[in-house]
Amino acid sequence: MDAAEFRRRGKEMVDLIADYLENIEQRPVYPDVEPGYLRSLIPEEAPEEPDTYEDVVKDIERVIMPGAASPACTELETVMMDWLGKMLKLPEDFIAGTHGQGGGVIQGTASEATLVALLAARSRAVRMILASDPQRPETGITSKLVAYSSDQAHCSVERAGMIAGVRMKKIPTEQSDKYAVQGETLRRMIQEDKAAGLIPFYFCATLGTTPSCAFDHITELGPICNAEKIWMHIDAAYAGSSFICPEFRPLLNGIEFADSFNFNPHKWLLVNFDCSTMWVRKRSDLIGAFKMDPLYLKHDHQESGRYFYTDNSLFRSLKMWFVFRMYGLKGLQDYIRKHVELAKEFESLVRADQRFEISADVVLGLVCFRLKGSNEVNETLLKRINNGRKIHLVPCQLSGQFVLRFAVCARTTESRHIREAWRLITQLAEEVMQELPH
Amino acid sequence: MDAAEFRRRGKEMVDLIADYLENIEQRPVYPDVEPGYLRSLIPEEAPEEPDTYEDVVKDIERVIMPGAASPACTELETVMMDWLGKMLKLPEDFIAGTHGQGGGVIQGTASEATLVALLAARSRAVRMILASDPQRPETGITSKLVAYSSDQAHCSVERAGMIAGVRMKKIPTEQSDKYAVQGETLRRMIQEDKAAGLIPFYFCATLGTTPSCAFDHITELGPICNAEKIWMHIDAAYAGSSFICPEFRPLLNGIEFADSFNFNPHKWLLVNFDCSTMWVRKRSDLIGAFKMDPLYLKHDHQESGRYFYTDNSLFRSLKMWFVFRMYGLKGLQDYIRKHVELAKEFESLVRADQRFEISADVVLGLVCFRLKGSNEVNETLLKRINNGRKIHLVPCQLSGQFVLRFAVCARTTESRHIREAWRLITQLAEEVMQELPH
Numbered sequence: 001m002d003a004a005e006f007r008r009r010g011k012e013m014v015d016l017i018a019d020y021l022e023n024i025e026q027r028p029v030y031p032d033v034e035p036g037y038l039r040s041l042i043p044e045e046a047p048e049e050p051d052t053y054e055d056v057v058k059d060i061e062r063v064i065m066p067g068a069a070s071p072a073c074t075e076l077e078t079v080m081m082d083w084l085g086k087m088l089k090l091p092e093d094f095i096a097g098t099h100g101q102g103g104g105v106i107q108g109t110a111s112e113a114t115l116v117a118l119l120a121a122r123s124r125a126v127r128m129i130l131a132s133d134p135q136r137p138e139t140g141i142t143s144k145l146v147a148y149s150s151d152q153a154h155c156s157v158e159r160a161g162m163i164a165g166v167r168m169k170k171i172p173t174e175q176s177d178k179y180a181v182q183g184e185t186l187r188r189m190i191q192e193d194k195a196a197g198l199i200p201f202y203f204c205a206t207l208g209t210t211p212s213c214a215f216d217h218i219t220e221l222g223p224i225c226n227a228e229k230i231w232m233h234i235d236a237a238y239a240g241s242s243f244i245c246p247e248f249r250p251l252l253n254g255i256e257f258a259d260s261f262n263f264n265p266h267k268w269l270l271v272n273f274d275c276s277t278m279w280v281r282k283r284s285d286l287i288g289a290f291k292m293d294p295l296y297l298k299h300d301h302q303e304s305g306r307y308f309y310t311d312n313s314l315f316r317s318l319k320m321w322f323v324f325r326m327y328g329l330k331g332l333q334d335y336i337r338k339h340v341e342l343a344k345e346f347e348s349l350v351r352a353d354q355r356f357e358i359s360a361d362v363v364l365g366l367v368c369f370r371l372k373g374s375n376e377v378n379e380t381l382l383k384r385i386n387n388g389r390k391i392h393l394v395p396c397q398l399s400g401q402f403v404l405r406f407a408v409c410a411r412t413t414e415s416r417h418i419r420e421a422w423r424l425i426t427q428l429a430e431e432v433m434q435e436l437p438h
Numbered sequence: 439m440d441a442a443e444f445r446r447r448g449k450e451m452v453d454l455i456a457d458y459l460e461n462i463e464q465r466p467v468y469p470d471v472e473p474g475y476l477r478s479l480i481p482e483e484a485p486e487e488p489d490t491y492e493d494v495v496k497d498i499e500r501v502i503m504p505g506a507a508s509p510a511c512t513e514l515e516t517v518m519m520d521w522l523g524k525m526l527k528l529p530e531d532f533i534a535g536t537h538g539q540g541g542g543v544i545q546g547t548a549s550e551a552t553l554v555a556l557l558a559a560r561s562r563a564v565r566m567i568l569a570s571d572p573q574r575p576e577t578g579i580t581s582k583l584v585a586y587s588s589d590q591a592h593c594s595v596e597r598a599g600m601i602a603g604v605r606m607k608k609i610p611t612e613q614s615d616k617y618a619v620q621g622e623t624l625r626r627m628i629q630e631d632k633a634a635g636l637i638p639f640y641f642c643a644t645l646g647t648t649p650s651c652a653f654d655h656i657t658e659l660g661p662i663c664n665a666e667k668i669w670m671h672i673d674a675a676y677a678g679s680s681f682i683c684p685e686f687r688p689l690l691n692g693i694e695f696a697d698s699f700n701f702n703p704h705k706w707l708l709v710n711f712d713c714s715t716m717w718v719r720k721r722s723d724l725i726g727a728f729k730m731d732p733l734y735l736k737h738d739h740q741e742s743g744r745y746f747y748t749d750n751s752l753f754r755s756l757k758m759w760f761v762f763r764m765y766g767l768k769g770l771q772d773y774i775r776k777h778v779e780l781a782k783e784f785e786s787l788v789r790a791d792q793r794f795e796i797s798a799d800v801v802l803g804l805v806c807f808r809l810k811g812s813n814e815v816n817e818t819l820l821k822r823i824n825n826g827r828k829i830h831l832v833p834c835q836l837s838g839q840f841v842l843r844f845a846v847c848a849r850t851t852e853s854r855h856i857r858e859a860w861r862l863i864t865q866l867a868e869e870v871m872q873e874l875p876h
Contacts, residue, residue: 003456003459003460006452006455006456006459007452007453007456010449010452010455010456011448011449011452013452014444014445014448014449014451014452015445017444017448018441018444018445018448021441021444022441024850028827028828029827029828029829029830030824030827030830031827032827108546119601122603139580139581139603140581142577142580142581142603143577143578143580143581154732155732159728162727162728163557163601163602164601164602164603165560165577165580165602165603165604166603210732210734211734289600290597290600294592294593294648295833295834295835296648296649296832296833296834296843386468389466389467389468389469389470390466390467391467392467392468394734395733395734396733396734397733405734412462
């Protein structure tokens with residue numbers, strides 16, 4: 001949608017909202033629908049090609065209004081999570097459908113999803129241990145639990161451990177392994193911890209780490225977790241969007257061993273913040289960990305088993321529905337591919353310049369690079385770039401090296417922006433290298 | 439703003455967004471401002487009388503754009519929390535100003551605020567105990583901690599205890615005490631728990647409970663918590679908005695003993711969801727409990743001490759700024775008062791009908807009432823009302839009685855809606871009473 005169409009559609013939408021508010025008294029206060037009403041009104045999968053805007057807007061009255069705000073919000077969320085799950089070719093276990101035990105729910109951020117999965121895992125672990133040893137005090141169990149994640153994982157994983165009050169151990173990674181957690185390392189840590197009387201219960205794998213977009217080896221790690229009854233959560237916050245493209249989907253192989261999986265369509269799938277999509281293999285693991293049952297939250301369909309998130313009445317899925325239909329699967333795939341191509345273009349420019357080096361494989365839209373030389377010269381270069389206020393880079397540390405990260409992530413980025421950024425970076429690099437002693 | 443003006447302003451706003459996006463390349467990528475830049479550009483307090491819409495919109499370019507999305511979002515949030523804190527006449531300790539140690543932050547929900555306060559309290563308690571007994575293992579401390587809240591508190595308080603992995607005890611309340619937690623009861627429970635080797639560390643007081651809008655006696659409870667070094671959090675999710683009116687402000691007396699305080703402007707102060715405002719006496723208690731320090735989150739102003747929430751870059755305060763200015767303090771006070779008057783009008787209708795009784799004091803916009811008679815007849819009446827789909831009531835239990843709750847909470851509610859609702863309720867009550875055996 002270009003700016004001219006945005007102006008026209010935006011103004012139509014203002015009128016639609018005003019009409020709704022002016023006539024709200026004509027509408028029933030409470031909807032007259034049965035659980036599952038919405039699923040039959042829309043297709044089972046996202047369209048390949050874009051729908052027209054008119055069709056999308058017409059469906060608000062046809063599909064949403066009969067279900068009012070609630071339960072329409074819950075029903076649309078369940079179906080949108082199925083649409084997106086199918087776009088990613090998630091295993092059938094993660095799709096709610098009409099009879100599945102798994103399914104998806106929208107969280108605010110990947111940090112939230114990591115925490116929710118950790119709490120569900122903690123609750124499951126305590127339940128399993130109490131089942132075999134009912135006399136054991138619960139606080140005694142919690143103090144023995146141990147969770148794991150990569151030393152490359154986002155800091156929110158460590159924070160989730162602090163919040164839940166459980167040990168969170170960092171698994172060391174190596175440059176030679178491309179900063180991916182290896183099965184052998186995890187296996188050894190588990191054995192050592194068990195020998196010391198601890199109870200391993202949760203592993204957070206990362207697909208696409210923040211520093212360098214590294215991918216943990218989940219095909220190796222998953223079976224270890226399954227054998228040890230460890231909950232495997234996959235955090236693919238950034239990289240997850242790319243899995244809608246067949247050529248990137250192999251990066252998600254191993255998902256069949258996971259208990260939960262999360263990524264952020266608000267990062268790279270054109271859905272506005274906040275929209276962090278999380279799937280679980282067993283909805284009951286999540287519901288059971290947080291269940292509360294006061295009279296003021298009871299409703300007639302309590303026992304239908306249809307509603308995954310009765311405590312959650314936000315309408316967060318409308319924007320997914322609009323985006324998936326306005327772009328179509330093909331449009332979204334094109335968008336991902338364009339960003340990866342632009343990152344590759346930047347990588348070529350870096351590789352063609354002998355003064356620079358690439359610091360990690362360029363798999364998606366992130367390019368880690370640096371001037372060959374000291375950390376100091378690279379820190380100075382970064383400061384100079386950011387002080388220019390024309391482009392903005394966020395650094396990372398890889399094996400003790402200070403590294404610059406060039407991320408392609410804006411909707412309107414084109415090749416000319418890449419070339420302009422590189423021109424600016426090389427110009428500043430020249431200045432820095434002339435000023436600093438070698 | 440009426441519908442006609444909404445249409446006009448809404449369309450102007452669509453053009454403003456389109457203009458911004460079309461010309462975005464002319465703007466600097468990174469802002470060139472110093473910490474605290476925003477505070478000097480706007481008044482220190484919310485206006486008494488409404489500003490004009492034109493002035494509000496002009497200020498976007500003057501105040502927000504120079505600070506881009508970030509840090510403008512953080513700076514505006516700090517100042518808006520000060521504005522609102524001053525509207526509530528919070529003690530000076532809770533106002534950030536330019537040199538204060540306290541201040542406010544926007545959370546998503548009151549449930550989130552309760553949890554955040556509990557985690558900060560847990561962290562403070564562990565720190566204090568380790569300071570006097572450095573050898574004590576941390577997991578041993580957590581397993582001895584005990585938190586308290588009213589048996590009338592929202593279920594999210596209990597859930598916060600589950601998430602944090604600490605004991606949460608419910609303090610019993612009585613009908614004769616209007617369902618308020620009494621100082622004597624809390625004191626006794628603390629003494630018993632300390633005698634049993636537990637460590638009391640957190641009390642969540644409620645001002646305006648969900649079932650009946652009851653108010654805990656914080657002037658009595660606060661000094662007990664202070665003497666015992668127990669963190670007192672005040673959850674005033676619904677009632678808090680009313681404290682901007684001088685006649686309701688006494689309900690907040692005792693706030694001077696609290697460590698943290700929270701209410702939801704998205705419930706009753708015309709700010710759209712989500713906007714749950716939380717103040718703490720010491721920002722460092724909150725920051726310290728969650729601090730993470732990876733390279734990718736570092737910035738130049740890290741040590742300025744100005745930024746309360748460096749990890750939080752959402753623009754959640756713009757809507758507060760708009761609402762406070764478009765209504766002015768007086769407009770917001772009128773809005774609160776009108777709802778309370780409408781609730782009192784409903785209360786009079788109930789009291790004038792001998793078949794009904796009022797089940798709890800009507801302090802704000804909630805009326806708890808029931809048919810004199812069995813729970814069964816009241817449950818049947820509620821079903822009949824909600825099945826009619828013209829009004830919707832949520833029930834509660836008070837001292838074993840099934841009670842109907844009539845809540846005035848929509849922006850456009852008028853006296854005629856109250857009378858129409860009562861006509862409908864009495865008509866259905868007659869039907870129910872004729873059908874059921876006495």
